[in-house]
Amino acid sequence: MSQQRDRVEMAIAEIRGPLLAMDDDAVNRLTDEVLAARRIVLFGMGRELLQLKAFGMRLVHHGFDAHIAGDVTALPVTSGDLVILSIGPGDLDMHRALAGLARKSGARLLVLTAQPQAVIPQMADAVVVIPAQTMADDRGNDALLPMGTVYEIALLIYLDLVAVSLRERTGQTLEEIRARHSNLE
Amino acid sequence: MSQQRDRVEMAIAEIRGPLLAMDDDAVNRLTDEVLAARRIVLFGMGRELLQLKAFGMRLVHHGFDAHIAGDVTALPVTSGDLVILSIGPGDLDMHRALAGLARKSGARLLVLTAQPQAVIPQMADAVVVIPAQTMADDRGNDALLPMGTVYEIALLIYLDLVAVSLRERTGQTLEEIRARHSNLE
Amino acid sequence: MSQQRDRVEMAIAEIRGPLLAMDDDAVNRLTDEVLAARRIVLFGMGRELLQLKAFGMRLVHHGFDAHIAGDVTALPVTSGDLVILSIGPGDLDMHRALAGLARKSGARLLVLTAQPQAVIPQMADAVVVIPAQTMADDRGNDALLPMGTVYEIALLIYLDLVAVSLRERTGQTLEEIRARHSNLE
Amino acid sequence: MSQQRDRVEMAIAEIRGPLLAMDDDAVNRLTDEVLAARRIVLFGMGRELLQLKAFGMRLVHHGFDAHIAGDVTALPVTSGDLVILSIGPGDLDMHRALAGLARKSGARLLVLTAQPQAVIPQMADAVVVIPAQTMADDRGNDALLPMGTVYEIALLIYLDLVAVSLRERTGQTLEEIRARHSNLE
Numbered sequence: 001m002s003q004q005r006d007r008v009e010m011a012i013a014e015i016r017g018p019l020l021a022m023d024d025d026a027v028n029r030l031t032d033e034v035l036a037a038r039r040i041v042l043f044g045m046g047r048e049l050l051q052l053k054a055f056g057m058r059l060v061h062h063g064f065d066a067h068i069a070g071d072v073t074a075l076p077v078t079s080g081d082l083v084i085l086s087i088g089p090g091d092l093d094m095h096r097a098l099a100g101l102a103r104k105s106g107a108r109l110l111v112l113t114a115q116p117q118a119v120i121p122q123m124a125d126a127v128v129v130i131p132a133q134t135m136a137d138d139r140g141n142d143a144l145l146p147m148g149t150v151y152e153i154a155l156l157i158y159l160d161l162v163a164v165s166l167r168e169r170t171g172q173t174l175e176e177i178r179a180r181h182s183n184l185e
Numbered sequence: 186m187s188q189q190r191d192r193v194e195m196a197i198a199e200i201r202g203p204l205l206a207m208d209d210d211a212v213n214r215l216t217d218e219v220l221a222a223r224r225i226v227l228f229g230m231g232r233e234l235l236q237l238k239a240f241g242m243r244l245v246h247h248g249f250d251a252h253i254a255g256d257v258t259a260l261p262v263t264s265g266d267l268v269i270l271s272i273g274p275g276d277l278d279m280h281r282a283l284a285g286l287a288r289k290s291g292a293r294l295l296v297l298t299a300q301p302q303a304v305i306p307q308m309a310d311a312v313v314v315i316p317a318q319t320m321a322d323d324r325g326n327d328a329l330l331p332m333g334t335v336y337e338i339a340l341l342i343y344l345d346l347v348a349v350s351l352r353e354r355t356g357q358t359l360e361e362i363r364a365r366h367s368n369l370e
Numbered sequence: 371m372s373q374q375r376d377r378v379e380m381a382i383a384e385i386r387g388p389l390l391a392m393d394d395d396a397v398n399r400l401t402d403e404v405l406a407a408r409r410i411v412l413f414g415m416g417r418e419l420l421q422l423k424a425f426g427m428r429l430v431h432h433g434f435d436a437h438i439a440g441d442v443t444a445l446p447v448t449s450g451d452l453v454i455l456s457i458g459p460g461d462l463d464m465h466r467a468l469a470g471l472a473r474k475s476g477a478r479l480l481v482l483t484a485q486p487q488a489v490i491p492q493m494a495d496a497v498v499v500i501p502a503q504t505m506a507d508d509r510g511n512d513a514l515l516p517m518g519t520v521y522e523i524a525l526l527i528y529l530d531l532v533a534v535s536l537r538e539r540t541g542q543t544l545e546e547i548r549a550r551h552s553n554l555e
Numbered sequence: 556m557s558q559q560r561d562r563v564e565m566a567i568a569e570i571r572g573p574l575l576a577m578d579d580d581a582v583n584r585l586t587d588e589v590l591a592a593r594r595i596v597l598f599g600m601g602r603e604l605l606q607l608k609a610f611g612m613r614l615v616h617h618g619f620d621a622h623i624a625g626d627v628t629a630l631p632v633t634s635g636d637l638v639i640l641s642i643g644p645g646d647l648d649m650h651r652a653l654a655g656l657a658r659k660s661g662a663r664l665l666v667l668t669a670q671p672q673a674v675i676p677q678m679a680d681a682v683v684v685i686p687a688q689t690m691a692d693d694r695g696n697d698a699l700l701p702m703g704t705v706y707e708i709a710l711l712i713y714l715d716l717v718a719v720s721l722r723e724r725t726g727q728t729l730e731e732i733r734a735r736h737s738n739l740e
Contacts, residue, residue, distance in 0.1 A: 002579040007716055008571070015712070016567050024557040041369065045440065045740045047612055050605040054707070057257040057602055067258060069369045070415065070440075072242040073251060076368040083369075092740045097467035101369050135736070139729070146722070146729055147736075149715050152609070156711065157570070160704050161562055167701070174694070174701055181690070181702075183261040184226065184254045184268075184286045185600045185647045187394040192531055193386070200527070201382050209372040230555045230625065232427055235420040239522070242417055255600060255625075277555045282652035320551070324544070331537070331544055332551075334530050337424070341526065342385070345519050346377055352516070359509070359516055366505070366517075370415045370462045411739065427627040437628060439739045442612040443621060446738040453739075471739045553631040554596065554624045554638075554656045 010144045018114075018132035018154045026128050026158065030084075031165040033110050033126060034064065037082035041107070043069040043098050044086040047152045052086055055159035061180045062166050069098065079106035087111060088134035088151040090118025099123045114151050130154050195329045203299075203317035203339045211313050211343065215269075216350040218295050218311060219249065222267035226292075228254040228283050229271040232337045237271055240344035246365045247351050254283065264291035272296060273319035273336040275303025284308045299336050315339050380514045388484075388502035388524045396498050396528065400454075401535040403480050403496060404434065407452035411477075413439040413468050414456040417522045422456055425529035431550045432536050439468065449476035457481060458504035458521040460488025469493045484521050500524050565699045573669075573687035573709045581683050581713065585639075586720040588665050588681060589619065592637035596662075598624040598653050599641040602707045607641055610714035616735045617721050624653065634661035642666060643689035643706040645673025654678045669706050685709050 023029075034040060040059060042052040052068070059066035067074035069083075077083055083102040087095045090113050099120050102109045111124035114134045121127045132151040133143060143150070167177065208214075219225060225244060227237040237253070244251035252259035254268075262268055268287040272280045275298050284305050287294045296309035299319045306312045317336040318328060328335070352362065393399075404410060410429060412422040422438070429436035437444035439453075447453055453472040457465045460483050469490050472479045481494035484504045491497045502521040503513060513520070537547065556564075578584075589595060595614060597607040607623070614621035622629035624638075632638055638657040642650045645668050654675050657664045666679035669689045676682045687706040688698060698705070722732065 004577070004579050004582050004716070005575055007582070007719070008574045008577075008712075011712055011716060012567060012571050012574070016563070019563045019567070020560055022559070022563075024559050027559050027562070043369065046442070046737065047609045050442070050609050053257045054602045054605050060258045060260065068256075069367075071256060071258065072238045072253060072416070072420075073245045073256065073258065074367050074369075075245065075365060078368075093467045093471055094464060094740050097463045098369060101463055105368050135733070144719060145715060146719070146732065149718075153708070153711055153715070156708055157563075157566055160700060160708070161559070161566060163704075164562070164699060164701070177701065178690070180260060182254075182259050182601065183263075183290050184228070184259075184283060185649050189392070189394050189397050189531070190390055192397070192534070193389045193392075193527075196527055196531060197382060197386050197389070201378070204378045204382070205375055207374070207378075209374050212374050212377070231552065231627070232424045235424050235627075239417045239420050257601070257605070278652045278656055279555050279649060282648045286648055320548070329534060330530060331534070331547065334533075338523070338526055338530070341523055342378075342381055345515060345523070346374070346381060348519075349377070349514060349516070362516065363505070367416065370464050413739065423627045430628045430630065438626075439737075441623075441626060441628065442608045443615045443623060443626065443628065444737050444739075445615065445735060448738075468739060475738050550630060552624075552629050553633075553660050554598065554629075554653060 007144060014143055014145055014150050015153050018130055018150060019157060021131045023129065027161050027165050029126060030110065030128055030162045031169060033082055033108065034166060035169060039075060039077060039081040040064055040066040040084065041069050041074060041077050041081065042084045045094060047148065048086040048088060048155065051152055051156040051159060052084065054156055055163065058163040061177045062170060062172065063180065077105045077107035081107040083107045083109045085109065085111050086155060087120050088114045088148050089136035090115025091120050095120055112155060130158060192329060199328060199330050199335050200338050203315055203335060204342060206316045208314065212346050212350050214311060215295065215313055215347045216354060218267055218293065219351060220354060224260060224262060224266040225249055225251040225269065226254050226259060226262050226266065227269045230279060232333065233271040233273060233340065236337055236341040236344060237269065239341055240348065243348040246362045247355060247357065248365065262290045262292035266292040268292050268294050270294065270296050271340060272305050273299045273333050274321035275300025276305050280305055297340060315343060377514060384513055384515050384520050385523050388500055388520060389527060391501045393499065397531050397535050399496060400480065400498055400532045401539060403452050403478065404536060405539060409445060409447060409451040410434055410436040410454065411439050411444060411447050412454045415464060417518065418456040418458060418525065421522055421526040421529060422454065424526060428533040431547045432540060432542065433550065447475045447477040451477040453477050453479045455479065455481050456525060457490050458484045458518045459506035460485030461490050465490055482525060500528060562699060569698055569700055569705050570708050573685055573705060574712060576686045578684065582716050582720050584681060585665065585683055585717045586724060588637050588663065589721060590724060594630060594632060594636040595619055595621040595639065596624050596629060596632050597639045600649060602703065603641040603643060603710065606707055606711040606714060607639065609711055613718040616732045617725060617727065618735065632660045632662040636662040638662050638664050640664065640666050641710060642675050643669045643703050644691035645670030646675050650675055667710065685713060
């Protein structure tokens, strides 16, 4: 086997582990929250934000009123709305400020994290744990993928499974989803 | 008078000129297009894009279904929708590709420019001319503000006058506008 | 005079006032800070962020190592670096968190604001006041431009005057500046 | 096995397949291009762009001069530079315009795609094929992950393996990489 294929297998194994270790309800929990929300606003930073944006695009493709916090077109949230925040390491100042604002707004707050005992998950109405390495605990091991890489990739795959679940629960065809894809590319 | 105040006056004069030289219908033209559209998508690049985003934020504050082309939450356009494109210098490859896509989509295309004889304005359903210097003609003069700076600032002020006009035409109060401002800051 | 030209004059007057009322050192203060910095990171939200980005683009055109906080390519800051934060209304939670992080980093913090007595300007190493209306005091008057519009436009013009000053102080030609403009448009 | 774990296994299998089917040189090809480049600019749209941004962040963490096309801080490219473009379906108008600009600039153009026979890969100096489903061929099968999802996730994992390779080839420690992570979060 080539070194490249060997590394693909190592990476896949590092990503598969945390996904299989997630709570059996994890996909349903976020699916239910999205279906119950009037409006959904997503917040994160760095590479986690990129994966939330990938999910935000799918939410829009499925007809949900979804926004990325900080985008110029993002609307405010209030009671009946949902804020989804990803903070792998569990606590960073900007995320804590945002979590506080989400609480004050009256919206529900769902936190995605690898560190459920940290401050921000404790502020949430609902928590989804992705038990993967992040920058909170990335030293002193021999993992192939550094820093929060595994958390970020597992986050993307998990959110795409939620998207599959949302399609089933809303009974939409693939054609309906495709029809909401941007045509200015 | 201090040098700083002197320069403020020079900058103000450079910006005021093109704004006063605009077609007397310019604010109404874009206002009418926005009011007639079902969905509005904005496209530009560089500093022009930033001013379109500032306008996109105001469109959302006024309750319009507005999107920035390329944002993950941007929806597709079709007949009944409006694409607003700013291209001060009149022609650049990425803008031309976008203008072609807008035409193909069936949406109306409104182009903001300083060069109405250029290729892209000629593709538009409606054109608004801001007769200011851009990178198409910024050499060999002694203007204080370089490159497309005057076009960009005049664009922002013009779009904010359109926003004032939209508030009047939709009969909304300032409180209604403020209520759509993001509360996650 | 047409109604449109009348409104252009009103808008220009509303913008010119605060610019002329600024401290005579304001352009030099930011110019000096930029010239003394190793790296510059800009932070703001909403329409203020858009104007900081317009300035960030000019900083890059002038050869400075400038970044927008939150961009994927933004590098960290430390002693010798400069954080520029705009907060017209003087205090918002996300901005306060960012200001705290800037302080902790050892970088200098320069705050642009209309409310110098507020919390965040008090945390700064240097403050530039743009004495314009923002969302902190936009009610009960008959200004044409609503909310923080005047602050935002004045901010853009002020920052473009700083860019002019940076070109003079670094002795660069317009051609050198233009050569750093993106060629993928 | 729970339905959720069953689906994790299905998703993992759908992603693993194309990664193992990639050319044995794929990781080295991009690694070599990055190491030989003076400056690197990344271009894509939608969810592919998000994965390129994730890679762009890692390039910056590793000390490379990397930019996202369209960002306000992006510098121009010329001979000696590298443009990396991802276009899973092989041809879209905006990407074709960008590829043409990249060619004109004198920079090398590396294209990531699932459709190497399409127009844009044929314009490239180097091509990396990720043989996964995209919106060019997503109908009439019973895959769990819809549209370009598998391409996008495989793209992220592939690019993270390139990042691992870049760390080895530049002989940097994890601490050196971490030290370039933003500290304004």
